[in-house]
Amino acid sequence: MNAKTLYDKLWDSHVVRQEADGTALIYIDRHLVHEVTSPQAFEGLKLARRKPWRTGSMLAVPDHNVPTTHRAAGIADPISRIQVETLDANCAEFGVVEFKMNDIRQGIVHVIGPEQGATLPGMTVVCGDSHTSTHGAFAALAHGIGTSEVEHVMATQCLVAKKSKAMLVKVEGALGKGVTAKDVALAVIGTIGTAGGTGYAIEFAGSAIRALSMEGRMTLCNMAIEAGARAGMVAADETTLAYIKGRPFAPQGEQWDKAVAYWRTLHSDAGAQFDAVVELDAAGIRPQVTWGTSPEMVTSIDGRVPDPASAPDAVRRSDWERALAYMDLKANTPIGEIRIDKVFIGSCTNGRIEDMRAAAAVARGRKVAANVKLAMVVPGSGLVKAQAEKEGLDKVFIEAGFEWRDPGCSMCLAMNDDRLEPGERCAATSNRNFEGRQGQGGRTHLVSPAMAAAAAIAGHFIDVSKE
Amino acid sequence: MRKFELLDGLVVPLDRANVDTDAIIPKQFLKSIKRSGFGPNAFDEWRYLDHGEPGMDNGKRPLNKEFVLNQPRYQGAQILLVRENFGCGSSREHAPWALEDYGFRVIIAPSFADIFFNNCFKNGLLPIRLDADKVDALFKAVEANVGYKLKVDLGLQAITAPDGTVYKFEVDAFRKHCLLNGLDDIGLTLQHVEDIKAFEAKHRAAQPWLFA
Numbered sequence: 001m002n003a004k005t006l007y008d009k010l011w012d013s014h015v016v017r018q019e020a021d022g023t024a025l026i027y028i029d030r031h032l033v034h035e036v037t038s039p040q041a042f043e044g045l046k047l048a049r050r051k052p053w054r055t056g057s058m059l060a061v062p063d064h065n066v067p068t069t070h071r072a073a074g075i076a077d078p079i080s081r082i083q084v085e086t087l088d089a090n091c092a093e094f095g096v097v098e099f100k101m102n103d104i105r106q107g108i109v110h111v112i113g114p115e116q117g118a119t120l121p122g123m124t125v126v127c128g129d130s131h132t133s134t135h136g137a138f139a140a141l142a143h144g145i146g147t148s149e150v151e152h153v154m155a156t157q158c159l160v161a162k163k164s165k166a167m168l169v170k171v172e173g174a175l176g177k178g179v180t181a182k183d184v185a186l187a188v189i190g191t192i193g194t195a196g197g198t199g200y201a202i203e204f205a206g207s208a209i210r211a212l213s214m215e216g217r218m219t220l221c222n223m224a225i226e227a228g229a230r231a232g233m234v235a236a237d238e239t240t241l242a243y244i245k246g247r248p249f250a251p252q253g254e255q256w257d258k259a260v261a262y263w264r265t266l267h268s269d270a271g272a273q274f275d276a277v278v279e280l281d282a283a284g285i286r287p288q289v290t291w292g293t294s295p296e297m298v299t300s301i302d303g304r305v306p307d308p309a310s311a312p313d314a315v316r317r318s319d320w321e322r323a324l325a326y327m328d329l330k331a332n333t334p335i336g337e338i339r340i341d342k343v344f345i346g347s348c349t350n351g352r353i354e355d356m357r358a359a360a361a362v363a364r365g366r367k368v369a370a371n372v373k374l375a376m377v378v379p380g381s382g383l384v385k386a387q388a389e390k391e392g393l394d395k396v397f398i399e400a401g402f403e404w405r406d407p408g409c410s411m412c413l414a415m416n417d418d419r420l421e422p423g424e425r426c427a428a429t430s431n432r433n434f435e436g437r438q439g440q441g442g443r444t445h446l447v448s449p450a451m452a453a454a455a456a457i458a459g460h461f462i463d464v465s466k467e
Numbered sequence: 468m469r470k471f472e473l474l475d476g477l478v479v480p481l482d483r484a485n486v487d488t489d490a491i492i493p494k495q496f497l498k499s500i501k502r503s504g505f506g507p508n509a510f511d512e513w514r515y516l517d518h519g520e521p522g523m524d525n526g527k528r529p530l531n532k533e534f535v536l537n538q539p540r541y542q543g544a545q546i547l548l549v550r551e552n553f554g555c556g557s558s559r560e561h562a563p564w565a566l567e568d569y570g571f572r573v574i575i576a577p578s579f580a581d582i583f584f585n586n587c588f589k590n591g592l593l594p595i596r597l598d599a600d601k602v603d604a605l606f607k608a609v610e611a612n613v614g615y616k617l618k619v620d621l622g623l624q625a626i627t628a629p630d631g632t633v634y635k636f637e638v639d640a641f642r643k644h645c646l647l648n649g650l651d652d653i654g655l656t657l658q659h660v661e662d663i664k665a666f667e668a669k670h671r672a673a674q675p676w677l678f679a
């Protein structure tokens with residue numbers, strides 16, 4: 001009867017107060033901050049003459065607006081520049097640790113937290129950014145919050161929250177050749193839909209998940225939000241511990257041993273009850289490609305663009321019709337026949353060193369197709385970039401005709417100069433294919449890094465598992 | 468925060484599912500460091516025919532006459548009627564800021580994305596979940612009747628249609644209390660400073676590495 005889920009354990013260990021209506025005050029261990037969703041929160045704090053409760057819990061970085069070229073010259077767009085300068089000024093004023101734009105540790109907030117060991121098992125982690133779910137890969141309770149909540153966490157170290165339901169997504173078996181965590185994430189979303197996880201915290205488990213590296217687990221948890229769940233998580237195991245050990249913010253010595261003893265308890269107990277269980281067979285997952293304007297509009301590389309006539313209901317039929325019109329695709333077109341104009345490899349989903357390696361392995365010794373106008377690789381952080389350069393991956397990309405950029409969100413959401421022009425079609429390793437996401441009128445197909453690199457070389461989508 | 472008690476408001480039907488936050492307020496407007504002024508750019512890519520950027524005179528931009536918000540019969544609408552999974556995507560609070568600044572006070576949908584749903588309450592917006600068949604009935608009624616209004620009573624948790632049909636809805640007691648009274652929840656939480664400090668001391672003793 002006392003069997004708890006991982007989510008129960010994380011939740012229970014952070015309840016400061018429980019109210020009768022089910023809402024609770026939850027203590028927050030780590031608050032990550034970036035330039036887009038924090039200025040109004042800092043301003044609110046100042047207007048109310050409040051101070052941050054515990055600045056030591058905060059770690060700030062500019063990532064959304066930063067340019068990915070000629071960074072030494074500063075930010076050309078004055079509005080973007082003001083936003084980044086506002087973050088700098090706020091962090092300086094309140095004594096918040098910030099990795100500034102030209103710091104080698106700068107990068108996408110969800111890449112740098114784990115990279116620094118600032119994300120640890122057992123923590124509650126929040127950030128004014130929906131992809132905070134990424135950090136759940138460390139057996140942490142991590143989710144995105146709005147700006148009012150950013151201010152609330154700054155002022156009180158707590159969040160007013162209500163416990164979600166728990167969903168178990170179990171993936172058993174071995175993934176096939178060329179099939180990655182990204183394909184698992186897209187397959188899960190294709191199965192349960194973009195609202196399938198709404199109201200739930202998802203735990204990913206099963207032998208296929210245990211076999212993933214930490215980076216793969218981060219990719220998977222990153223996209224829990226695309227399945228509608230604010231939080232995704234994976235139990236702590238030896239892979240988790242090995243990844244964290246020795247990172248700058250990680251505990252050391254005696255503290256490390258104490259921490260590890262606790263972290264080993266961070267898994268769902270045998271017999272723990274979930275409100276929903278979804279099972280997938282790893283061997284059945286093929287490389288995925290989205291065809292529409294929502295991540296659930298996805299099929300495998302062997303598939304075809306669906307026919308709206310076969311949609312399960314009228315609302316979805318009109319959604320599919322609108323998506324096909326926006327994407328300029330005809331029903332029943334084989335995915336492998338879709339030609340692309342641009343390629344984007346990066347983002348908090350797939351901007352880590354293993355992603356760089358996977359893409360470089362495909363690109364090595366080959367050339368980007370003539371019809372591809374731009375293929376860019378944007379490492380997730382300065383340290384990822386440095387590591388990739390140490391391994392010579394930058395040269396592999398550059399020789400193949402890719403651009404090798406500076407770290408940031410870049411064309412994942414196109415707040416800086418990296419964007420699609422109207423009508424351009426892009427193979428992207430990011431997480432959202434919404435209308436206009438990568439630039440007004442731009443058409444995004446979500447894929448894994450290896451699939452994106454293969455599409456860059458072929459000029460159209462191609463099955464990387466047959467390469 | 469602005470209080471919400473009662474509203475007798477014009478309804479505009481936006482017949483789409485999975486409306487995401489990029490559609491509600493495109494990212495170029497997120498560069499602002501302010502909380503206000505996003506209303507003219509709500510649904511920017513659907514509302515205007517040209518590409519919008521911050522600082523443009525929106526009054527001079529070409530309107531997409533097809534888009535429902537631009538139709539004369541829906542001017543001044545305060546209630547937005549939409550399909551499922553409204554507000555999916557990013558955590559940007561600019562989305563509720565834009566909707567509130569546009570003039571909306573209530574959003575009715577079969578379902579909402581979690582973070583967006585939460586953000587609404589912090590900004591004086593009331594998101595209401597109704598069963599899909601009821602939402603469908605409302606879509607038909609709005610489209611059939613020019614000037615269709617609904618009465619929303621948060622205290623009673625009820626929506627009353629012109630034909631007298633009453634739709635009850637659920638809302639958390641705490642959120643209802645805050646919205647009815649226009650309360651800032653930071654102030655409310657700080658009433659529990661002692662609880663937070665006590666928890667923190669215990670937490671620090673158990674996991675000191677979190678406080679290094």
Ligand code: SF4
Pocket residue numbers: 063064108109110129131347348349408409412413430431
């Ligand atoms: S990379 Fe994309 S999804 Fe990730 S934080 Fe940046 S903008 Fe958001």
